[in-house]
Amino acid sequence: MRTVSGFNVDVRRDGSTVVVAPSGELDLATVGQLRDAMGRADGCAVLVLDLRGLTFMDSAGLSLVVEEHRRAADVGIEFRVVRGSREVQRLFELTGLADRLEFTKTEQNPAANGGPPDL
């Protein structure tokens, strides 16, 4: 299936920062791969989820982002999300999470929030 074959997760570790960058379509069929990759990022001080490579995300992906956000808060690590495509960001807007999560334009430069919906 398109949604499975095109999906890939890249994990980079830079000192105490771990950047997890999924690419392709993130949905119910592929969310498990990303969850596994995120699980391997234990022990870092800053966890960055780079959504720029995603072409699609559904509520399953959204659920994982929230899950990671909560987990990071529980264990006291910084969790940032690099904003994805308009379509991906639209889902955050749609679900009211754009204001709640810390979005950045790149993995290095934190921004206060994701800004208004790009509509």
Add this chain to the structure above:
Amino acid sequence: MAARLISSAMPAPGSAARRAAAVILGLAIAGGLAGVDAVGGPGTIVIGTVVLAPFVVSLLSGPRETALVAIVAIALAVVSGAWNHSFGTGAYYLRAAVVLIGGAVSVLGAGARQRTTRDSLRFGLLADVADVADGQLTLEETASRLGALVVPAFADIFILDVVGEGGLRRLAATAAGPDAAALEARLRERPLPAVGQPGSSGVIASRRPQLLTEVSDEVLRQSAHDEDDLALLRSLHLTGSVVVPLSARGRTLGAVTLLVTGGSHRRYAREDLRFVEVLSGRIALALDNAGLFTERQTMEAQLTTALGNLTEAVTVQNPDGNLIYANQAAADVLGYASPEELMATPPVEIAYQYESFREDGAPLQTSDLPGRRVLEGAESDSLVVRVVDRRTGEQRWRLTKSSAVRDPTGRVTMVVNVIADITAVKRAELVQRLLAGAGEALSSARELDATLQRVADVCVPELADWCSVSMPDEHHQLQTVAVAHTDPEKVALARRLGERYPTDLDEPGGAPRVFREGAPLVVDHVTDEMLVAAARGDEERLQMLRALGMRAALVVPMSTHGRTVGVLTLVSAESGRSFGEEDVALASDLARQAATAVENARLYTERSRIARTLQDSLLPDELPPLPGWRTASLYRPAGEEDRVGGDFYEAFALDDGEWMLVVGDVTGRGATAAALTGLMRHTLRAVATLTGSARAALDKLNRDLTARDRTSLCTAVCVVLREHDGQTQADIICAGHPLPILIRNGHAEYVGQFGPVLGAFADETWEPVTLALRPGDVLVLYSDGVPDATGAEDRFGPERLQQTLAPATSATDAIARVERALADFQVGTQSDDTALLAVERIGVGEVRADQPPDQANTHSASRGR
């Protein structure tokens, strides 16, 4: 003539001593007679009688000795004139002439006699060699026999060199004399001559004989390999040699070397060469026979040993098809105590002991046999045959390979058959095939039937002629669910029998008993009485039972986890095979696998049923009638049978004639999602009904969800429909959910505003957007399964949904259009649940026809994303 005699290789009769004795005797006779003649005076003249002396010698010795005595006798006769005073007289000349002529005749006689003796010796020698050729001696025995014949009769030393696999080798060296043994040993050890040296190698290479009438020291030096060897050769005092190649049937076998030495005073002459050539022909023949005999003997012994030890059965047939060889394995395979017993049995009788079948189940024809095909011209052939022993009913598999043995003209002289018993291999193969996939997880009752049919199919014809699978049905009868036979007509017959005369589960014997008791049943011989009893007086049933041709049967229970779900029946008919312990074990294994398949399918069906029941409980049985509204809905679960999904829709009444519509979606699928769906649905309904507020319901649900350890995100769109001041209003709240679509006058627009998702953060709040509705307006709520549906190139998407809905004229039409569009768009299996709910305002309340939707609160998709 003298030269010829001297050169003759045949020995003079007797030894040198005997020859000397003969000369002395002759001289004595001559001297004695001459003495009598001299002493007796002129009155007694007997000098003529000296001619007796060479005559006697010619009888006792050779021409040389005779000549010597004859000369002495002639001399005495000539000088006798002195004492007889007869010189010049006629009598004197006469006597001298008589002695002269007599002496000459004696010498000639001695020569003739010697040649005769020599020829007879030679003929005797040839005859003896021929005798050796006829005997069944080994090569070594033959060589040593030949040496004994030739030495000393024709040579003093006999050497035989033969061409072997590793080149020329010395087969024999025979010498005469007291030191013969030591000399023979030394000659055997001598290195063989090189091609350039005199002797066998050169002769074999040139195929031309070599004769030396005298052996010069130069020849010895050429022949010698070193100084010691030269000393040895010189010590032999060779006087002649003949080396002749040995050829038989166009093949050079080796060379024979004959030597004469000074000891025997023999030499070889040109005419001896001719004889040696004849002799060598005979020797070659003797060696050839012996060689062949030895080779055959060795090969036969090796073959017999090798074949005897083979686990494969080997038989050899002559062109008539009769067995001329069989090893023990062949006897074992064919059921005989020994190869001898097997070979003594006529082929027809051997064949009749078995019912034989080809791999495809068809009876074996004689023309199928590889041996037959080889006799008809094929170089080799092989065939897998299944045989059933007529005596025991035991079934075996054999692989027969046949190859032709041909004579030089290409005629088949023998057929060699190698028969391997491949029963174990076949059985393993069968088990593999039978068990592979029989127990695999099945996901539908339809697949179960196919699997059980496959189980029946794989049993035929290897395991049985018939195979059927029966399971109890709701009428307490054992129903045949699968049946297999190689002949489709027979399958139809069995099916007819099963339909016409269903087997009651309470029947005392047979399959019902196996089903009840869970133990296998083997019937070795199905008798007609059994059929009559089973028919219970029904003539037609009896006919059908008889038509099945059952001979033996094996019924095993299909049991798993102590539960028997059916029976597997194997029937032997045409093949006449019986069922042994191995068959019972295999059939039981197979039945267990089939039972697992049945159980899996049952569990799966049950689970699907539970899932469906659960899902059905999560969906409204039917949307309740909403006064003033028409409704339509669609629910498409992602799975075919497992309908537990995360989407739901709902419509329920609040106080004061208000109605609340909900389309919700929980992340994930399966039981967890179903449980969450239950929580979500009932919380929303309970709180909204109690408080009359959708916001309060969402607040409560959000707090419950965020309180859970596990992140449980949900989205929902809630719409509260009410009549207010004569206006129809819809309060729309989206909690992380796609916006609803309003269809009005051929336009579709997104309405409402985004709100936070449920279950992410505890402190979220939601604000409703209020929309005024007019008659004919259609409001469509849906889950993200609609826009997220996967097509060939992209997702269905919000624009496509908007375009699909725009022309919709009613709630029902809206739903139908989406359903059709999704069906056309979707590629592959649907990956997410899809829920849709549409409400259409009909003529209740006063709404101005030209009033547009509240633009401030409408999110228009036409502005793009």
